[in-house]
Amino acid sequence: MNTAATNDFARASSLAHRAGHICRWTRTLIPTLREAPSDATVPSHQLMLRAGLMRQVAAGVYDYLPLGWRSITKVANIVREEMDAAGSAEIFLPVLVPMELYAGTKRDEAYGDLLFQLEDRHGRRAALGPTHEETITELCKSAITSYKQFPLTLYQIQTKFRDEFRPRAGLLRGREFLMKDAYSFHLVQEGEGGLDETYDRLHAAYTSMFIRCGLDFTIVEAESGPIGGSASHEFMVNAETGEDTILICEKSGYAANVEKCEIGERPWKFTPHAQQLTDHHTPGMPGIDKVVEHLGIQASGMLKSVVFSNTEAGNRKWIVAVVRGDHDVNEAKVRDAVGFAVQLADEKEAKQAGFAIGYVSPRVVATIANTTLLIDPDAATGLATGVWATGADTKDHHVTGFDWARDLGSPLPVDQVATDAGRGCSVRVVGVRNAEPGDPSPKAAGSRLVARRGIEVAHIFKLGTKYSDAFDFAMMDKAQQRQPVTMGCYGIGVSRTVAAAIEQNHDDAGIRWPMAIAPYHVLIVLMKPDDADHAAHAERIAAELSEAGIDVLIDDRAERPGVKFKDADLIGLPIRLTLGAKSLEEGAVEFKLRSDDSKGDLVPIAEVVARCVSEVERGLAAKA
RNA sequence: CGGGGUGUAGCGCAGCUUGGUAGCGCGUCUCGUUCGGGACGAGAAGGUCGGAGGUUCAAAUCCUCUCACCCCGACCA
Numbered sequence: 024m025n026t027a028a029t030n031d032f033a034r035a036s037s038l039a040h041r042a043g044h045i046c047r048w049t050r051t052l053i054p055t056l057r058e059a060p061s062d063a064t065v066p067s068h069q070l071m072l073r074a075g076l077m078r079q080v081a082a083g084v085y086d087y088l089p090l091g092w093r094s095i096t097k098v099a100n101i102v103r104e105e106m107d108a109a110g111s112a113e114i115f116l117p118v119l120v121p122m123e124l125y126a127g128t129k130r131d132e133a134y135g136d137l138l139f140q141l142e143d144r145h146g147r148r149a150a151l152g153p154t155h156e157e158t159i160t161e162l163c164k165s166a167i168t169s170y171k172q173f174p175l176t177l178y179q180i181q182t183k184f185r186d187e188f189r190p191r192a193g194l195l196r197g198r199e200f201l202m203k204d205a206y207s208f209h210l211v212q213e214g215e216g217g218l219d220e221t222y223d224r225l226h227a228a229y230t231s232m233f234i235r236c237g238l239d240f241t242i243v244e245a246e247s248g249p250i251g252g253s254a255s256h257e258f259m260v261n262a263e264t265g266e267d268t269i270l271i272c273e274k275s276g277y278a279a280n281v282e283k284c285e286i287g288e289r290p291w292k293f294t295p296h297a298q299q300l301t302d303h304h305t306p307g308m309p310g311i312d313k314v315v316e317h318l319g320i321q322a323s324g325m326l327k328s329v330v331f332s333n334t335e336a337g338n339r340k341w342i343v344a345v346v347r348g349d350h351d352v353n354e355a356k357v358r359d360a361v362g363f364a365v366q367l368a369d370e371k372e373a374k375q376a377g378f379a380i381g382y383v384s385p386r387v388v389a390t391i392a393n394t395t396l397l398i399d400p401d402a403a404t405g406l407a408t409g410v411w412a413t414g415a416d417t418k419d420h421h422v423t424g425f426d427w428a429r430d431l432g433s434p435l436p437v438d439q440v441a442t443d444a445g446r447g448c449s450v451r452v453v454g455v456r457n458a459e460p461g462d463p464s465p466k467a468a469g470s471r472l473v474a475r476r477g478i479e480v481a482h483i484f485k486l487g488t489k490y491s492d493a494f495d496f497a498m499m500d501k502a503q504q505r506q507p508v509t510m511g512c513y514g515i516g517v518s519r520t521v522a523a524a525i526e527q528n529h530d531d532a533g534i535r536w537p538m539a540i541a542p543y544h545v546l547i548v549l550m551k552p553d554d555a556d557h558a559a560h561a562e563r564i565a566a567e568l569s570e571a572g573i574d575v576l577i578d579d580r581a582e583r584p585g586v587k588f589k590d591a592d593l594i595g596l597p598i599r600l601t602l603g604a605k606s607l608e609e610g611a612v613e614f615k616l617r618s619d620d621s622k623g624d625l626v627p628i629a630e631v632v633a634r635c636v637s638e639v640e641r642g643l644a645a646k647a
Numbered sequence: 648c649g650g651g652g653u654g655u656a657g658c659g660c661a662g663c664u665u666g667g668u669a670g671c672g673c674g675u676c677u678c679g680u681u682c683g684g685g686a687c688g689a690g691a692a693g694g695u696c697g698g699a700g701g702u703u704c705a706a707a708u709c710c711u712c713u714c715a716c717c718c719c720g721a722c723c724a
Contacts, residue, residue, distance in 0.1 A: 056659095056674090057673060057674075060659085061653085061717080082716065153723095188721075189722095196723080201724095257724095478724095516723095548683095583682055583684090584685095585684040589684065601683080603683060613683090
């Protein structure tokens with residue numbers, strides 16, 4: 024941890040500068056449910072509904088009720104404090120993004136249906152912002168006039184809209200969600216004031232934020248996706264229910280998401296064999312699964328050939344990536360192997376060029392010009408015998424008994440590359456598949472990758488000049504040379520972070536809030552709210568706690584004890600003070616931590632505030 | 648969008664096969680008795696059975712269409 028972050032703990036742990044909020048249960052809205060609505064399947068979703076944090080309005084759209092909103096606000100404030108401390112300034116951009124802004128970046132196409140689009144009364148089209156690279160680049164292009172204003176980092180905390188194909192799991196994937204997005208601007212990538220410096224600072228700030236939120240998380244290397252750019256990290260909250268799989272090397276500490284994860288050295292060789300090449304009629308079986316079943320073989324004994332093409336128009340090039348049938352091709356690795364952008368080939372175009380899509384084999388490299396064949400090492404070696412099944416390059420046919428050296432019809436690389444310059448073809452052995460658990464670690468010899476599940480709560484990117492190029496955003500540098508502006512962007516799913524925190528901190532009875540993002544720190548359970556003396560004690564304790572900066576919820580409902588205790592566990596505030604006749608007669612209240620399963624202990628009234636203060640401070644300072 | 652599933656009172660569900668008075672538990676309201684881990688008794692309110700059309704003397708139930716929501720797949724904070 025760097026020193027800046029450490030100082031922030033100290034600042035955050037000091038409660039003296041703010042008065043806590045006091046709220047009475049009967050004066051707010053906490054509609055707890057005894058049973059979870061049947062729509063909810065994951066713990067955080069169920070608990071957020073049961074504990075009265077939110078209600079569903081439509082798929083992926085929620086009302087945030089007082090408790091839920093308070094927690095979201097707490098996360099947002101932690102984010103705000105850390106961003107401010109990292110030298111970033113808060114702004115607020117419009118939700119509405121005119122479609123013209125996308126003209127330069129073509130992201131309306133990249134996002135496709137993910138964009139919520141609308142039309143105003145004059146027929147002008149706009150989108151509800153899914154993020155704001157375009158808006159902010161346009162803003163800064165006009166508002167920043169000199170490189171001397173760099174580096175500059177701006178952020179906002181705002182509702183984002185994404186028309187997800189499939190919203191799910193409550194706040195873990197909504198269509199409308201709260202996000203913090205930040206953008207940094209630089210003239211250079213390296214050195215003082217460069218992108219790298221800001222990226223590292225925000226990387227540290229993010230680490231600090233999630234530690235303060237009390238989360239157990241892993242930082243992984245990531246692909247940058249449609250937002251574009253070079254370096255990229257994701258912050259993953261470790262949770263078995265997470266949607267994302269990450270791979271880690273326990274020995275070196277290397278961690279990456281599946282799309283990005285590198286694989287260590289894999290030795291390979293082509294093994295000749297004597298089995299005959301045999302054609303099989305496999306009608307209507309373009310997929311591996313059905314062929315494997317039909318032929319009675321293992322997926323790992325098949326070669327999967329996926330056709331890509333270059334993205335720029337004209338001068339069409341074909342790339343056929345071959346992986347073992349049980350592996351998945353990784354587009355980014357294909358791109359890196361050939362050195363230019365690629366996309367999955369358009370089916371119609373590919374068929375015109377002669378590819379029997381669904382039944383392609385590596386042999387197309389011998390028949391179709393301008394084809395680069397990329398063979399994954401595991402697709403070269405094979406499991407044991409070197410015998411492969413693959414497509415027959417004819418619709419509805421596959422072959423078995425494929426032998427690389429004998430049947431390819433084109434020279435195979437002995438070392439790495441074999442070229443056939445005359446036809447524009449080449450054959451290379453290069454890693455082009457997704458990493459899997461059990462693969463060798465890229466960072467530590469002998470160590471293997473293991474899989475973990477996680478929830479992506481933040482993602483940071485070095486964008487480079489992608490957006491500044493699109494918007495022609497450039498600056499004169501000191502040498503009076505016009506330079507494109509280099510950018511970074513940094514996102515956090517604020518509402519998702521709350522859901523992830525619950526996913527990670529709950530038990531059968533309910534939520535167990537981390538101190539820093541609990542809606543209230545302390546719940547005072549008033550056993551006899553009608554008793555004026557008891558109520559007065561509660562009010563006095565609450566007032567003192569508030570003075571100490573602690574947020575207090577008083578359960579003043581005329582409910583039976585069982586109901587109150589069940590609800591207390593359900594809403595999961597970290598500290599529970601119970602004021603009942605027995606303890607008060609002894610001049611004490613019952614002090615219990617939500618994280619502690621015992622009955623709690625009696626604390627003299629005079630000492631209870633100090634006990635709470637020390638407990639809250641301990642909770643706020645806790646490391647993940 | 649492909650596959651699977653569900654829509655009946657605020658929440659959880661039964662009823663549908665075999666058409667005929669819309670039910671149960673929890674919650675809510677009133678009164679009483681209770682009062683340290685989701686009390687008990689008595690009474691009450693609350694439902695266009697997702698919507699539209701059709702079949703029928705009669706539809707929650709059968710048929711057609713439609714909408715919404717959930718789950719599994721591809722993308723993402």
